Amino acid sequence: MKYAAIEKKWNKLWRKAGVFEPDFKRAKKPFYNLMMFPYPSAEGLHVGNMYAFTGSDIYGRFKRMQGNDVFEPIGLDGFGIHSENYAMKVGQHPARQAKISEKNFYRQLEMIGNGFSWNEKLETYDPTYYKWTQWIFVQMFKHGLAYRKKKAVNWCPSCMTVLADEQVIGGECERCLTKVINKDLEQWFFRITKYAEKLLNDLEKIDWSGKVKIAQRNWIGKSEGALIRFPLVFSLLTSDVNKGARMGNVAVEIFTTRPDTLFGATYIVLSPDHEIIEKVKAQISNLKEVENYILDAKKKTAEEREEAMEKTGAELKGIYAINPANQEKIPVWISDYVLAGYGTGAIMAVPASDARDFEFAKKFNLPVRKVVLPKPLFSIVRNAEDLAAGAKQTLRVAGECYEGSGELINSGEFSSMDSEKAKWEITKFVGGKRKTQYRLRDWLISRQRYWGPPIPMIYCEKCADAGKGERKEMPGWYAVLAKDLPVKLPYIKDFRPRGSGVSPLARYPKFFKAKCPKCSSIARRETDVSDTFLDSAWYYLRYIDPKNNKEIFSDKLARKWLPVDMYIGGAEHSVLHLLYVRFLAKVFNDMKLTHFDEPFLKFRAHGLIVKDGAKMSKSKGNVVNPDQFIKKFGADALRMYLMFIGPFEEGGDFRDQGILGITRFLARVEKISLKISKSLKAGLSESSEIFLHQSIKKITEDTENLRYNTAISQLMILLNHLEELPEIPRKTYETFLKLLAPYAPYISEELYQMFSRKKTFGKKDSLHLSVWPKYNLKKVIEESFYLVVQVNGRVRSTIKAKRGISQLEAEALAKKDNNVLKYMSTENLKKVIFVPDKLINFVL
RNA sequence: GCCCGGAUGGCGGAAUUGGUUUACGCAGAGGACUUAAAAUCCUCGGCCCGAAAGGGCUUGUGGGUUCGAGCCCCACUCCGGGCACCA
Numbered sequence: 001m002k003y004a005a006i007e008k009k010w011n012k013l014w015r016k017a018g019v020f021e022p023d024f025k026r027a028k029k030p031f032y033n034l035m036m037f038p039y040p041s042a043e044g045l046h047v048g049n050m051y052a053f054t055g056s057d058i059y060g061r062f063k064r065m066q067g068n069d070v071f072e073p074i075g076l077d078g079f080g081i082h083s084e085n086y087a088m089k090v091g092q093h094p095a096r097q098a099k100i101s102e103k104n105f106y107r108q109l110e111m112i113g114n115g116f117s118w119n120e121k122l123e124t125y126d127p128t129y130y131k132w133t134q135w136i137f138v139q140m141f142k143h144g145l146a147y148r149k150k151k152a153v154n155w156c157p158s159c160m161t162v163l164a165d166e167q168v169i170g171g172e173c174e175r176c177l178t179k180v181i182n183k184d185l186e187q188w189f190f191r192i193t194k195y196a197e198k199l200l201n202d203l204e205k206i207d208w209s210g211k212v213k214i215a216q217r218n219w220i221g222k223s224e225g226a227l228i229r230f231p232l233v234f235s236l237l238t239s240d241v242n243k244g245a246r247m248g249n250v251a252v253e254i255f256t257t258r259p260d261t262l263f264g265a266t267y268i269v270l271s272p273d274h275e276i277i278e279k280v281k282a283q284i285s286n287l288k289e290v291e292n293y294i295l296d297a298k299k300k301t302a303e304e305r306e307e308a309m310e311k312t313g314a315e316l317k318g319i320y321a322i323n324p325a326n327q328e329k330i331p332v333w334i335s336d337y338v339l340a341g342y343g344t345g346a347i348m349a350v351p352a353s354d355a356r357d358f359e360f361a362k363k364f365n366l367p368v369r370k371v372v373l374p375k376p377l378f379s380i381v382r383n384a385e386d387l388a389a390g391a392k393q394t395l396r397v398a399g400e401c402y403e404g405s406g407e408l409i410n411s412g413e414f415s416s417m418d419s420e421k422a423k424w425e426i427t428k429f430v431g432g433k434r435k436t437q438y439r440l441r442d443w444l445i446s447r448q449r450y451w452g453p454p455i456p457m458i459y460c461e462k463c464a465d466a467g468k469g470e471r472k473e474m475p476g477w478y479a480v481l482a483k484d485l486p487v488k489l490p491y492i493k494d495f496r497p498r499g500s501g502v503s504p505l506a507r508y509p510k511f512f513k514a515k516c517p518k519c520s521s522i523a524r525r526e527t528d529v530s531d532t533f534l535d536s537a538w539y540y541l542r543y544i545d546p547k548n549n550k551e552i553f554s555d556k557l558a559r560k561w562l563p564v565d566m567y568i569g570g571a572e573h574s575v576l577h578l579l580y581v582r583f584l585a586k587v588f589n590d591m592k593l594t595h596f597d598e599p600f601l602k603f604r605a606h607g608l609i610v611k612d613g614a615k616m617s618k619s620k621g622n623v624v625n626p627d628q629f630i631k632k633f634g635a636d637a638l639r640m641y642l643m644f645i646g647p648f649e650e651g652g653d654f655r656d657q658g659i660l661g662i663t664r665f666l667a668r669v670e671k672i673s674l675k676i677s678k679s680l681k682a683g684l685s686e687s688s689e690i691f692l693h694q695s696i697k698k699i700t701e702d703t704e705n706l707r708y709n710t711a712i713s714q715l716m717i718l719l720n721h722l723e724e725l726p727e728i729p730r731k732t733y734e735t736f737l738k739l740l741a742p743y744a745p746y747i748s749e750e751l752y753q754m755f756s757r758k759k760t761f762g763k764k765d766s767l768h769l770s771v772w773p774k775y776n777l778k779k780v781i782e783e784s785f786y787l788v789v790q791v792n793g794r795v796r797s798t799i800k801a802k803r804g805i806s807q808l809e810a811e812a813l814a815k816k817d818n819n820v821l822k823y824m825s826t827e828n829l830k831k832v833i834f835v836p837d838k839l840i841n842f843v844l
Numbered sequence: 845g846c847c848c849g850g851a852u853g854g855c856g857g858a859a860u861u862g863g864u865u866u867a868c869g870c871a872g873a874g875g876a877c878u879u880a881a882a883a884u885c886c887u888c889g890g891c892c893c894g895a896a897a898g899g900g901c902u903u904g905u906g907g908g909u910u911c912g913a914g915c916c917c918c919a920c921u922c923c924g925g926g927c928a929c930c931a
Binding site: 170211215219223225254255256257258311336337338339341343347348350357437439571574575608613645646647650657658659660661662664667709712713714715716717786788790792793794795798822830832835838841842843 | 845847848849850855856857858863864867868869870871884897898910911912924925926927928929930931
């Protein structure tokens with residue numbers, strides 16, 4: 001078969017007939033089958049992308065043949081640092097490069113044989129698209145969910161822009177792997193923390209890959225604890241150093257998840273940028289030393305802090321805190337092991353119950369007071385091994401730091417209380433507050449780059465001076481009026497970032513000069529652009545109505561098609577895209593823009609394809625280019641081979657030789673068409689009929705569960721079977737092609753149309769809109785089975801027997817078998833285990 | 845350090861969730877066709893003993909539960925991924 005010609009022909013015919021375009025208004029069973037859209041670069045589609053797309057498409061085709069009106073859109077996530085960096089690398093302007101990449105990507109995406117609804121394609125850099133990205137920003141601002149704030153943020157020195165916490169992976173920039181540093185900058189944030197609880201709880205109600213849910217749960221990082229105030233006293237204010245004196249009502253509030261250990265708090269630690277340091281400066285006797293430490297800490301990057309590992313710190317001499325549980329006067333330290341952005345930026349240190357505090361206390365020779373003892377060991381000791389484990393635990397306790405729960409000691413009236421219970425009793429006793437704390441931080445949305453949607457905000461100095469503004473908390477700031485959207489990204493020659501902390505757009509007065517929407521004085525436009533992840537956080541909404549210029553999408557269509565029924569993509573987006581998209585869906589729902597608050601009912605993460613056991617990378621030169629394989633073997637063969645390598649959700653190892661098996665398989669599928677019986681009445685033998693139905697069942701179930709590798713294996717087994725028949729009924733062959741259709745769409749259609757006498761090809765004629773084969777449960781069960789006969793659990797024989805035989809019948813059969821008799825005698829028979837239609841085991 | 849996965853022939857991987865380990869495919873060996881090669885077709889392939897029938901061993905290691913364990917439990921080793929001073 002000439003693959004290239006067939007593929008070309010069907011791409012044309014399918015598109016002309018609109019085989020993969022659902023009827024948006026009239027669809028009876030809408031099924032939104034979505035695949036994460038790619039970031040394009042002219043290097044083109046990677047075999048890993050194709051792997052993901054194919055897996056998604058097989059599911060879509062399967063659902064379509066099961067009678068659903070499947071919508072499988074495609075587009076490009078072409079705005080953002082990724083595309084811009086690539087453009088810079090090849091010395092091209094991002095806007096021009098986008099056009100080149102677009103062409104290349106769409107060419108490849110058409111080649112891989114997916115049933116895309118091309119009419120609804122979109123690109124995030126298209127002004128008709130980003131108009132609505134900006135509109136969303138405006139809504140966020142108006143609802144108090146977008147705000148500006150100066151704080152220490154992540155800065156990538158290579159990309160020359162700030163990054164969100166989610167885009168810093170292990171201290172490195174997610175895009176270019178450069179070490180990220182801290183910078184104090186005023187930036188735009190989205191208040192995702194407001195949705196922390198909802199984002200966490202609603203994980204329960206969605207059907208998503210488990211590992212993604214776990215990653216999100218960890219990222220949100222909920223912990224229950226207490227806020228406790230430690231009053232400060234100052235020795236300089238009084239001659240009586242031991243007693244100290246209080247200055248006004250200064251206190252440090254700390255957050256802890258272990259208020260039960262309060263009596264063991266022997267010092268407190270503030271993060272170096274804690275605001276109270278400034279307030280009590282005058283009372284610090286070793287101010288110079290403290291200031292030096294603060295400076296040093298600021299200079300350190302996250303990496304250096306990690307590498308150093310050893311704890312550092314400085315005592316605020318002259319200042320003490322009062323432990324509210326026992327009124328003890330304890331020292332106050334600062335250290336960079338306490339994070340400014342979490343809790344209150346201050347902790348109580350309980351070295352006996354926290355490994356980090358213990359390490360710190362050891363280094364600076366601070367007191368350790370044990371307050372929790374593990375529950376008596378004997379209660380968990382059941383056998384010798386437990387005893388050994390118990391011994392280990394004792395050792396850990398002897399190591400003076402025990403982080404578990406247990407029974408309190410040295411804790412005043414709370415001594416001997418269960419530590420879990422004591423948590424809230426002690427909190428109450430010292431007048432603390434229960435507090436739920438999240439690890440999640442707000443989403444930093446501004447980027448100091450060119451290739452993105454300009455943030456649609458205007459700053460008016462005059463209004464700011466007068467204390468006016470669209471929102472009270474941000475004087476001077478106004479959203480661009482809806483009628484003025486989109487704020488078009490101008491074509492500028494000098495688009496490269498310079499690392500000055502502002503976007504290249506800030507060099508173009510033509511762009512940033514604006515009129516205040518309120519007072520009409522000369523004002524300044526925001527020159528930063530928004531994060532690419534905002535573009536992709538809502539694209540699934542736009543697909544259903546991409547040409548709508550009046551509203552972001554039609555509510556009527558949204559109600560029909562949303563939320564997305566099946567979403568497939570990479571697990572690397574667990575706490576990036578997949579978190580942002582859920583956040584915005586919840587916001588939209590609260591704004592009454594949509595009727596749902598989870599965007600994707602079902603999400604499955606595909607696995608990773610490696611090459612000859614190693615990760616593919618350009619530097620290793622082992623990147624598989626799908627174009628070559630498609631040219632040589634055809635798209636069908638590559639699709640099927642990719643799916644055959646291993647379980648879709650786990651990925652697999654690509655070996656060049658492996659595709660030959662699939663090529664042979666497809667050639668044989670064509671070859672057996674010569675054996676199709678001339679007579680339409682011809683049927684299958686009973687055993688073949690059973691086998692066919694078993695195969696339909698397995699392939700249906702495996703495809704539904706994304707176990708494509710075993711579905712293909714069953715197709716092969718079925719083909720092997722059909723090859724042995726002298727002739728094949730036409731209906732059986734058609735059934736086979738239908739089962740094959742999602743996997744090898746071109747060849748199956750070509751062979752299917754051999755029977756067609758029509759001159760023209762219409763939508764309804766396509767194999768891909770035919771009805772998926774059904775299996776008859778009665779026909780799945782065979783009459784006979786192989787009875788496994790065991791003696792003492794060892795297989796001694798297998799005997800063909802009739803299904804449904806009784807234990808007595810089975811015993812009688814087994815006892816006739818010579819080999820079985822060799823190993824057993826009836827006298828010492830202790831027990832007989834019988835598993836109907838499976839096995840009989842004689843225990844001696 | 846913590847949290848998830850995983851370890852099965854020469855290789856990619858199957859195994860009805862406790863019931864014949866190694867399906868399907870790749871690679872390999874032997875044969876048929878051919879002047880020859882490729883392609884195709886047929887046969888054989890876990891390891892050890894055996895001519896065969898058959899037997900013994902075998903799912904990273906060690907133990908346990910069970911009539912029976914790749915699958916369940918305990919301890920450990922190695923590999924991959926995520927988080928990482930989050931109090």
